[in-house]
Amino acid sequence: MADKNIDSVLLSVGHDLPYLTGYTAMPLERLTMLAVHSTGVPLLFVPRLEAPRVEEMPGLFELVPWDETVEPLDLVAQDCSGSSTIAVGDQTWARFIVGLTHRLPGVRWERAVEVVGDLRMRKSEIEIAALRAAARAVDEIAGELQSGAIPLIGRTEAEVSADLSQRILDRGHQKVNFAIVAAGENAASPHHHPGDRVIQPGEVVLCDFGGTMNGYCSDITRCVVTGDIPSDVAAAYGVLMEAQAAGVAAGINGVPCEEVDAVTRQIIADAGYGEYFVHRTGHGIGMEEHEDPYMVSGDRRVVETGFAYSVEPGIYIPGKWGLRLEDIVVATDGGPVSLNEADHNLHAV
Numbered sequence: 001m002a003d004k005n006i007d008s009v010l011l012s013v014g015h016d017l018p019y020l021t022g023y024t025a026m027p028l029e030r031l032t033m034l035a036v037h038s039t040g041v042p043l044l045f046v047p048r049l050e051a052p053r054v055e056e057m058p059g060l061f062e063l064v065p066w067d068e069t070v071e072p073l074d075l076v077a078q079d080c081s082g083s084s085t086i087a088v089g090d091q092t093w094a095r096f097i098v099g100l101t102h103r104l105p106g107v108r109w110e111r112a113v114e115v116v117g118d119l120r121m122r123k124s125e126i127e128i129a130a131l132r133a134a135a136r137a138v139d140e141i142a143g144e145l146q147s148g149a150i151p152l153i154g155r156t157e158a159e160v161s162a163d164l165s166q167r168i169l170d171r172g173h174q175k176v177n178f179a180i181v182a183a184g185e186n187a188a189s190p191h192h193h194p195g196d197r198v199i200q201p202g203e204v205v206l207c208d209f210g211g212t213m214n215g216y217c218s219d220i221t222r223c224v225v226t227g228d229i230p231s232d233v234a235a236a237y238g239v240l241m242e243a244q245a246a247g248v249a250a251g252i253n254g255v256p257c258e259e260v261d262a263v264t265r266q267i268i269a270d271a272g273y274g275e276y277f278v279h280r281t282g283h284g285i286g287m288e289e290h291e292d293p294y295m296v297s298g299d300r301r302v303v304e305t306g307f308a309y310s311v312e313p314g315i316y317i318p319g320k321w322g323l324r325l326e327d328i329v330v331a332t333d334g335g336p337v338s339l340n341e342a343d344h345n346l347h348a349v
Contacts, residue, residue: 001038001115007083009036009112010076010100014091015287016116018215021061023054031072031096034061035079043079045072077103087112117292121284122306127216128330131285131308134218135328135339137171138210142222142342145207148349153201153226157181157194164209173211173218177289180208180221187223187322190279190314202227204321210289217289219310220340221326224349236273236315237323237346243267244325244344247281247295247311251329251336257299257309264313273315282310285328307331308339 001009011017011034018024021044025032030047041062046054048065056063066072077100080086087110088097101109123131141164144150150163164179182192183199187206199205203226210219225233247264261281268277280296283289285308293301295309312326327340 001036001087004087004110004114006085006087006110006115007038008080008086009088009115010034010080010086010092011036011089011112011116012092012096014089015291016089016112016120019116019120019287021057026050027093029093029095031066031076033072033076033092033096035076037080037083045075047072073099073103076100080104080107084108085110087115089113089116113292120286121292122304123286123308123330124306127286128306128308130214130216131218131328131330132339134173134211134213134216135220136341137173137213138168138218138220139340139342140171141167141209142207142220142340145222145224146343146347146349152183152199152205152224152349154198156196156198157183157186157192158196160199160205160207161194164207168209168211168218171213173213175212176209177211177217177219178209180206182206182322184321185319188316188318188320190316190322190324199226202230204233204323206322206324208324208326212287215287217285217287219285219289219326219328220342221312221324222342223323223325224347226349229346229348233321233323234346236271236317237325239268239271239273240313240315240323240325241344243313244311244327247313248327248329248336248338251303251307251309251311251331253303253305253331253333253335255303257293257295257301257303258297260295260303260311261297261299264311268313268315276315276317277313278316279314281313282329284309303331303336305331305333 051065181194184203208221243264250263282295314324316322
């Protein structure tokens, strides 16, 4: 905060609050807000009916329960009355920010990610261990997919998605964040929502799935083919494997994040598929599925030890098929380490 000339940081719903306090606020119209100032003990304003859910930590923050007849924004504004620059969390509801701007005229507003994001990007050994455990769990499911242990032909995408979701929970995750299953032409839509399309023999099935286990996220993508692998699919997948491996290897400390994207993109473009790679190479991961940093042109932050992010290039041919290959990678002093160990080859099942 001192480095950024920020007097106060206000955090409401989202993952910054539990990162700092261990408490996850319910997304209610009732305000929960942590106020951290450049001096003094932080205050955690919570509705009184929610206060029993908070594990109090004297010395870390002071709990301030507010009653139903009180306007909590008045309490927060009074607490911030001496601040000239205030940073707020990205997920803070507009109703609260608008209310505070009316109560605190003349304040300069910034994003709290400028403060907390720098902390959350650099994962500790404990956080990396949690990410690794989550990755190993979904690796097992990917292996079942590749071995044919998860039936595909004759089932709908939604049925397979539900199957993957249950396996994620059975492997120790507390929450399923997503379970994309996209067959044939649907795989050309990177964020396809699985529906009632029945999976047929002889087509690509793209599966991108992950969840939250003990507070930290998993995210993996593997593709299989229900039968013999067509030559055009095999050729494109060979390029994709090369690009993904190069992207993983490029994440050396000191390299700009955008360079990881550039390396993968160049290989795909040189092979003639450039127009079919329609998204960034990767995103940060931790308590959230998508968080800083981002492996994309324009993100000039340099890779540092503790960064955790995906490397997931894709090739999508509209109306035909789509392919994506994704691992979670952690930057270390000795170079990038992939947390996912599931086979990278394209399997016929």
